[in-house]
Every structure is written in structure tokens, then in C-alpha cells.
Amino acid sequence: MNNIELPSETQPDITSTDETSLLVVILDSNPGQKMLRDNPHILTHCVDSVIAFANSHLMQKAQNKLAIMACHSKTSQFIFPGPGRPLDVRQIDGQYEAFTNVEKTTKQNLAKILSSETSSAITESLLAGAIAMALCYIARLNRIKPPGAKLNSRILVVTGSGCSASQYMNYMNVFFTAQKQNVVIDVCALDQHLSLLQQGCDITNGLYLKVPQLQGLLQYLLWVFLPEPPIREKLVLPPPVKVDYRAACFCHRELIDIGYVCSVCLSIFCKFSPICTTCHTVFKMPAPLAGKTKKKKKI
Amino acid sequence: MGDEEDPKEYRWETGYEKTWEAIKEDDEGFLEASVADIVQRAKRKRHALKQGSQKLGMMRHLFILLDCSESMSSQDLKPTRLMCTLKLLEIFLDEFFDQNPISQLGVIIMHNKRAEKISDLAGNCRKHIKLINNLNRTSLVGEPSLQNGLEMALSSLKLLPSHASREILVIMGSLTTCDPGDILNTIDNMKIEGVRCSIIGLAAEVHVCRLLANQTNGVYNVILDDSHFKDLLLQHVDPPPAAKCLESSLIKMGFPHQINIEGSEEPLTMCMCHVDSVDDGSKLTTGGYYCPQCFSKYCELPVECRACGLTLVSAPHLARSYHHLFPAANYVEMTFSNQASICFACQKTFSEADKQVYQCPNCKKVFCLDCDIFIHDALHTCPGCATNLSTFQITHSN
Ligand SMILES: [Zn+2]
Ligand SMILES: [Zn+2]
Numbered sequence: 204m205n206n207i208e209l210p211s212e213t214q215p216d217i218t219s220t221d222e223t224s225l226l227v228v229i230l231d232s233n234p235g236q237k238m239l240r241d242n243p244h245i246l247t248h249c250v251d252s253v254i255a256f257a258n259s260h261l262m263q264k265a266q267n268k269l270a271i272m273a274c275h276s277k278t279s280q281f282i283f284p285g286p287g288r289p290l291d292v293r294q295i296d297g298q299y300e301a302f303t304n305v306e307k308t309t310k311q312n313l314a315k316i317l318s319s320e321t322s323s324a325i326t327e328s329l330l331a332g333a334i335a336m337a338l339c340y341i342a343r344l345n346r347i348k349p350p351g352a353k354l355n356s357r358i359l360v361v362t363g364s365g366c367s368a369s370q371y372m373n374y375m376n377v378f379f380t381a382q383k384q385n386v387v388i389d390v391c392a393l394d395q396h397l398s399l400l401q402q403g404c405d406i407t408n409g410l411y412l413k414v415p416q417l418q419g420l421l422q423y424l425l426w427v428f429l430p431e432p433p434i435r436e437k438l439v440l441p442p443p444v445k446v447d448y449r450a451a452c453f454c455h456r457e458l459i460d461i462g463y464v465c466s467v468c469l470s471i472f473c474k475f476s477p478i479c480t481t482c483h484t485v486f487k488m489p490a491p492l493a494g495k496t497k498k499k500k501k502i
Numbered sequence: 503m504g505d506e507e508d509p510k511e512y513r514w515e516t517g518y519e520k521t522w523e524a525i526k527e528d529d530e531g532f533l534e535a536s537v538a539d540i541v542q543r544a545k546r547k548r549h550a551l552k553q554g555s556q557k558l559g560m561m562r563h564l565f566i567l568l569d570c571s572e573s574m575s576s577q578d579l580k581p582t583r584l585m586c587t588l589k590l591l592e593i594f595l596d597e598f599f600d601q602n603p604i605s606q607l608g609v610i611i612m613h614n615k616r617a618e619k620i621s622d623l624a625g626n627c628r629k630h631i632k633l634i635n636n637l638n639r640t641s642l643v644g645e646p647s648l649q650n651g652l653e654m655a656l657s658s659l660k661l662l663p664s665h666a667s668r669e670i671l672v673i674m675g676s677l678t679t680c681d682p683g684d685i686l687n688t689i690d691n692m693k694i695e696g697v698r699c700s701i702i703g704l705a706a707e708v709h710v711c712r713l714l715a716n717q718t719n720g721v722y723n724v725i726l727d728d729s730h731f732k733d734l735l736l737q738h739v740d741p742p743p744a745a746k747c748l749e750s751s752l753i754k755m756g757f758p759h760q761i762n763i764e765g766s767e768e769p770l771t772m773c774m775c776h777v778d779s780v781d782d783g784s785k786l787t788t789g790g791y792y793c794p795q796c797f798s799k800y801c802e803l804p805v806e807c808r809a810c811g812l813t814l815v816s817a818p819h820l821a822r823s824y825h826h827l828f829p830a831a832n833y834v835e836m837t838f839s840n841q842a843s844i845c846f847a848c849q850k851t852f853s854e855a856d857k858q859v860y861q862c863p864n865c866k867k868v869f870c871l872d873c874d875i876f877i878h879d880a881l882h883t884c885p886g887c888a889t890n891l892s893t894f895q896i897t898h899s900n
């Protein structure tokens with residue numbers, strides 16, 4: 204078996220009418236990310252692009268569904284369809300009400316979150332947590348959908364943050380859960396390369412793109428992330444990159460080819476040490492070679 | 503799992519049984535909803551029994567001892583006991599290797615007083631599933647011999663290094679066993695070697711099975727119906743507590759990466775996994791994973807290098823098992839009294855129907871029952887804790 208390989212499920216019939224596409228956009232609006240600290244105005248541009256993109260998703264099919272989340276370091280929230288009753292919107296300038304609703308609700312709720320953000324320190328955006336929430340939300344929509352209906356769900360993460368090893372466990376948990384639930388995770392990196400999230404895209408069959416030019420964000424979103432996963436293979440999209448799944452040792456965070464794994468907690472070390480620094484287990488020293496090779500065969 | 507030395511070791515099972523009485527009492531037309539509810543509550547209970555930070559046997563070596571005697575042709579499970587078992591085993595195998603990617607499993611069948619090894623301990627899920635599927639043509643004859651089956655499994659498990667967790671899972675349809683010698687000696691041997699033996703009975707309770715399970719710290723359950731069977735089987739997906747004699751060691755492993763040089767034509771090479779397979783034909787492929795020690799090529803991971811014996815894995819394989827070791831904190835059940843208007847995770851608006859809500863002891867966020875189950879069954883990360891830096895660290899420090 205191969206856990207990296209994805210379940211080779213037959214592609215759903217995309218023309219079927221009782222199929223709904225759910226898109227959950229996770230927008231990293233944490234003012235503590237480097238990109239926004241350098242130039243806070245970028246956020247407006249990103250929000251506008253994401254809203255235009257989200258509306259394009261809704262426009263594709265009447266039954267398409269949308270949710271937008273804002274991710275910060277102390278909280279993550281659904282900003283569309285936010286908490287409480289939907290806004291009462293009238294048609295403005297001939298714009299379709301549903302689109303106006305997305306824009307108004309998103310901006311209003313985002314403004315609320317941003318105004319409650321007091322500190323200006325550099326903080327990490329907890330994207331893994333936001334993805335965890337999104338997965339719970341998707342699981343609920345799957346529970347309440349009418350019998351026979353099919354819900355194709357995907358999550359798009361739009362972020363300028365870097366990814367830190369401290370979220371490793373949470374990231375892996377959400378990636379494996381998404382894979383099991385057939386939820387595709389797409390990642391649009393705005394500023395820094397995100398190696399962990401890139402693994403998540405690979406595990407869940409999603410796409411990873413580091414936007415070369417922030418000015419063209421909307422074009423990239425529409426080109427790469429708007430097509431639904433079943434259609435993507437027929438389009439010319441950026442070629443998949445080989446993802447490096449090599450392990451990093453827990454002691455120095457360095458990539459290794461051969462390492463030592465604690466049989467109790469599965470921590471990875473680059474050298475043999477008599478005690479596990481993670482679970483404090485004391486190990487037997489390696490047996491003399493003669494006895495070991497015999498056993499080895501059977502492991 | 504508290505059931506190791508706990509006298510009330512079948513708490514979970516009795517909990518389940520009682521629920522069936524509850525259904526009969528509560529006969530007001532909401533039967534279906536209440537059954538689902540009960541199953542969910544039973545799941546919660548099982549999670550509550552799990553305790554984190556307990557030493558687990560992570561490198562599992564499990565033999566499935568499958569009864570293939572005449573009794574398996576009985577039709578009390580649909581279409582037959584054997585067919586139903588094979589179908590469930592397929593699900594089990596998938597889950598087992600998904601949750602325990604660096605573990606190994608083997609299958610032994612018992613029929614006609616003999617034991618027969620269908621597959622030796624190995625980590626390849628698809629191969630096992632194929633072999634299991636082929637078992638539907640097995641002739642179901644005679645009586646099983648539990649002793650012969652156990653001894654055969656033991657002879658393989660004995661050879662494993664001391665850090666390997668050894669387990670046997672018996673699926674027994676027959677109420678009798680036809681053994682060549684005293685099975686009590688075999689049970690003693692199991693105990694000495696630290697082999698945990700669990701049994702799922704398909705018919706009724708058998709004394710020797712109970713004894714075997716009790717003596718070896720395993721669990722013994724008798725199924726009520728096929729869904730209960732599935733539930734019992736899937737409980738064995740979680741790694742068991744480590745046996746007392748289980749030694750800890752540092753195991754040398756290789757982490758191959760796909761060699762892929764951009765632009766250059768890679769030569770077609772043969773991978774070691776398909777080198778002697780007849781049915782797939784020999785596969786010449788480009789790319790693949792190379793053993794960092796001896797450069798043998800494999801087309802999938804995890805695998806034990808055939809040439810040098812090094813276990814080859816990728817980092818996510820190990821990560822798949824971390825949730826067993828670092829589970830999300832159990833939530834506290836509380837009566838709903840407007841603690842929150844919506845479930846923190848799924849955004850469901852709480853209503854009268856939500857009699858109970860669930861609160862995380864770390865982040866104090868409130869969740870609905872469905873999310874509680876989903877988070878502890880599948881996600882293993884508390885969305886509340888994971889979205890706030892101040893609680894995010896707590897959950898990982900222990
Ligand atoms: Zn190191
Ligand atoms: Zn350890």
C-alpha cells in the first residue's frame with residue numbers, strides 16, 4: 204500500500220445536476236504576517252480578489268455553495284455566511300443580490316475581526332486550526348444534505364504567512380482527515396513558499412501555487428483555482444512539483460535520509476541517543492552486530 | 503484503554519447492550535434517530551475510556567486467526583458468516599494500515615483441525631485484501647483448532663525483535679475447538695511471549711476464549727449483529743497499550759525521496775517490489791524510491807528493503823500514527839444552557855434539540871455532539887485549541 208498515493212476514486216460525473224460544489228476559502232487576514240506589516244494596503248487588494256473569485260464560483264452553477272473564513276493567530280472565523288441572519292441586501296447597480304451579499308457580509312465581518320485585533324506584534328496565523336474548522340463545517344453540510352445528493356468540497360487557503368513546524372501535527376491531522384473525506388485542499392501562497400501546505404495539497408490532490416505577482420492575484424485565482432478538481436486534469440495548469448517528504452530530525456530539524464525512530468513515540472532522530480528527548484524513554488544500547496543481523500531479516 | 507487490569511473490562515460492551523433495551527422502551531416513532539444517537543453516544547464513551555500519554559504498542563505485528571470451519575457457513579450473518587466477515591475484514595485492513603502504516607499483519611485460517619498460513623506478516627494492504635478476497639472460495643470444513651492456529655502465529659511472532667508489539671485477533675464462529683494438546687500450555691506461552699490475544703466470537707461466549715483473552719490482556723467480545731461486529735472489529739484499529747515486556751528501542755529507518763531530475767530522461771528500471779510478481783508482469787518504471795543504504799528501488803512506501811533490511815518510510819507515514827500518541831483532549835459533556843449560540847467548529851446553531859453540548863477543557867470552546875465525535879474519531883485536533891496561540895501550545899506539551 205502507499206499512503207502518499209491518493210485513493211483512485213472514479214471521477215464524479217460533473218454534469219450531474221444533484222451535485223453541489225462547496226468552496227471554503229480561508230483568507231489569512233492576520234495583520235501580523237510579514238506581507239501586511241510591510242504594506243497593509245495589500246489586504247484590500249487580496250480581499251477584493253478573493254470576493255471576485257468567490258462570486259465567480261457562485262456564478263458557475265446555481266447550486267454552488269460558498270463559505271469564507273478569516274484566519275488570525277488568536278481566532279479563526281467564518282465571515283461568510285457569517286454568524287447571525289443573512290444581511291438584507293437590495294439590488295445595487297443591477298448587481299445580482301447574491302454577489303452583493305457576499306461582498307457586504309465578508310467585508311463587514313472582516314472589519315469586525317480586524318478592529319478587535321489590538322496588538323501589532325508578529326504572530327503566526329494558525330492555518331491548520333482554520334482548516335480543522337472548515338473540515339467540521341464540511342462534515343456538517345455532508346450530514347444535512349438530502350439523501351442521494353453529492354457534495355464536492357474543497358478548501359482554498361490564501362495566505363502570505365510562512366509555515367512553521369510548530370503546527371506540524373495539526374497540519375498532518377487535517378491533511379489526512381481531508382484525504383479521507385475526499386476534501387481537496389488548494390493553496391495559494393502570496394508571499395513565502397509553504398512546504399508543509401504543499402504536502403497537504405499533494406496528499407489531498409489539490410493544487411499549490413506560489414503567486415509570482417501579487418498584482419495578478421485574481422487572474423491566478425481564476426485560472427488555477429476556479430476549475431473544479433475533476434476538470435483540472437483536462438486543462439493546462441502549472442505542472443505538479445515533486446514534493447519532498449523526507450523526514451526532518453526532531454533534534455536539529457534537518458532533512459535526513461537515514462534516521463533513528465523511537466519505537467514508543469515515533470520521534471525521529473539523526474543520531475543514536477540513549478534516551479528519547481520527546482517521551483524520555485531509555486533505550487537499550489544496540490545489540491552486537493552478529494545477533495542483530497539474524498533478527499533483522501524478520502522485522 | 504482502561505480495560506487492561508480493570509475488572510469491569512466490558513464496560514463498553516454492556517453500555518452498548520443496554521442501549522438496545524433503551525430503544526425498545528423509547529418506542530415513540532423516533533427509532534431511527536435514537537439508534538444513531540445511541541451509537542454516537544457509545545462512541546463517545548469509548549473515547550472517554552482512552553487515555554492519552556499511555557505507552558502504546560506502536561510497531562504492531564498482528565496475526566488475524568480466521569475460523570474457516572463448517573460453522574462459518576451459517577447464515578445468521580448475511581449472506582454467510584464467512585462472507586460477512588471477509589467484507590468487514592476488508593474494511594478493517596484498510597483502516598488498520600491507514601492508522602498504523604508502519605505495522606505488519608498476517609492471516610492464518612483454521613479449518614479441518616489444521617491451521618494454514620494465508621499470508622505472512624507484511625505491510626502491504628492491497629496484497630492482504632486480495633488474499634482475503636480469495637478466501638471466499640475456501641471450503642468450510644470440519645472443526646477449527648484454536649491451539650494449532652495460536653501456535654502457528656506464535657512461531658512467527660516469537661522471532662520478532664523485542665520492541666515489536668505482538669498481537670493475535672481471533673475471529674471465531676465455532677463454539678468448539680479440536681486441539682492436539684493442552685491449550686492451557688499454549689495460553690501460558692502466549693503470556694510469556696507477551697502476545698496480546700483478542701477474540702471476537704460470532705456465536706456465543708466460550709470459556710476458553712474468555713480465559714485466553716483474560717490471561718493475555720486481550721479483549722473478548724461476542725457480536726450481537728453485523729453492525730456490532732464491525733464496531734468490535736474496528737476497535738482493533740487503535741494500537742493497544744504496550745505489553746509490560748515490550749522493550750523500547752531506537753529503530754534505524756530510511757527516508758527515501760523520489761529522485762527526479764528535471765528535464766533529464768530517466769532510465770527505465772525495475773523496482774524490487776515487482777521483481778518476482780507474476781500476475782502484474784514485471785514493471786519497468788521511471789522514478790521511484792531508492793533505499794538510501796543500498797539503492798534498491800521501490801515503487802511504493804512503506805516497505806522493508808529486500809536487499810538490506812532497512813525499513814523505508816516517509817515522514818507522513820509516521821505522522822499518521824502521532825494522533826494515537828497525542829490525542830485531542832476529551833470534551834466535557836454539559837447540559838445546554840446557552841453557553842454558546844453556535845457550535846464553534848461546524849457553525850450549527852444550537853436549538854432545543856441539543857440537550858447536551860461539549861466543551862473543550864483547554865480552549866473552553868463549545869461544540870455539538872456531531873463535532874465532538876468527528877473531532878475525536880477522525881480529526882484528532884481540537885479546532886478551538888488549534889486556532890488560538892494561547893491554547894495551541896498546551897495541547898502539544900503533554
Ligand atoms: Zn538531528
Ligand atoms: Zn520517544
Ligand SMILES: [Zn+2]
Pocket residue numbers: 793794795796797798807808809810811812
Ligand atoms: Zn536497502
Ligand SMILES: [Zn+2]
Pocket residue numbers: 339343845846847848849850869870871872873874
Ligand atoms: Zn458542530
Ligand SMILES: [Zn+2]
Pocket residue numbers: 862863864865866867884885886887888893
Ligand atoms: Zn480545545
